Amino acid sequence: MNPLPDKRDLVDAAGQFHPPAPDARIVCLVPSITELLCTLGLAGKLVGRTGFCIHPHEVVASIPKVGGTKDVNVEKIRKLAPTHVVVNIDENEKPTVERLAEFVPHVVVTHPNAPSDNLALARLLGGIFGAQEAAERWCAAFEDAHARLRADLIDTNSRAPAPAPARTVLYCIWQDPWMTVSKDTYIANMLAELGWQVPHLGELRYPRFDWSQALVDGLDAVLLSTEPYRFTEAHADALEKQIGIPVLLVDGEMMSWYGSRALAGLDYLRELRAQVEGQAGSVS
Structure with a gap:
């Protein structure tokens, strides 16, 4: 009972x-x-x-x-x-x-x-x-998975933050018009688990934006979500050639679905971090 x-x-x-x-x-x-x-x-x-x-x-x-x-x-x-x-x-x-x-x-x-x-x-x-x-x-x-993620971000010898740098990433949820997420959203707070931040592009929770060199210069990477807009690897490849910084396709369910999928989402953050760090070292 x-x-x-x-x-x-x-x-x-x-x-x-x-x-x-x-x-x-x-x-x-x-x-x-x-x-x-x-x-x-x-x-x-x-x-x-x-x-x-x-x-x-x-x-x-x-x-x-x-x-x-x-x-x-x-x-x-x-x-x-x-x-x-x-x-x-x-x-x-x-x-x-x-x-x-x-x-x-x-x-x-x-x-x-x-x-x-x-x-x-x-x-x-x-x-x-x-x-x-x-x-x-x-x-x-969930608490066990969250603790594992936090432990992975800590240097087990010094108990200091792991050496990978903080990143500013633009998480795109739509195009025509281009739209992203603000700091006060579940997705942004998922990224914050990695010590990453999203740029401030307005007061709306899901602001529209236009591409500019000033915006790109302030970013370490762009993340294209598979939902709600169905971005694909082709979108990511084309945009990366256009703006010259790493652009990765990310699983929108893993990043935005709270509830059951959040367990796998915490593990997915670990994979995403490795991908971004690898891309950051290979794209100039």
Whole structure:
């Protein structure tokens, strides 16, 4: 039997308390959180998902789709009669969430903004939906992976930061127009785990930008994400020839999907660091 969760673990990103509801009917509008719910053993409570909720495929294939993250079919959700809808501040539109709140008893708002926020996210979902033990096991695995990453960035002899230099990297999520991420985003905070920073290109969380020599001169590397724009190696090769600094294709799910994929994401950071350091030494 699951112990009663700490009430502090049941408060969502909007400050709303959600009492335990082990018999919940859940619609999840956040792809990475749909995956986490399945990881926690809660797939049987999911009655709706977006078309972008694709992991784990064999589990979610039978769960009805209710549109996309931005173009939610509210009437489909109404017919599914959920007790809970899980949304995200970055992923979902506020007017849509307000419409859902008119007939869904519990709208669970999430907003992980740094890798460590995954712990509270897992405990929130586990606490509400009766999977506290699974959530605690997942949190322990995450903390172990996080500790391994931190240990890899430390010189084991001097206990000082590892010798690889800090980097300024531009993480691109779109082109036509070109768009990137600001410092106050989950992706930027993932990069900060490596001691890297993103340039300040405006006050928006996901600012547009134009290429210039001044911008390029302040960068060590450019990272092209495989999502939401589907950048490819061809894009990376062409841009690298154009701007003359390392340009790498990166796995967008590993860098931006909190929840279940964040475990593998921490290991992926280690690989990314090695790639950037190798490219930095080979491209002049």
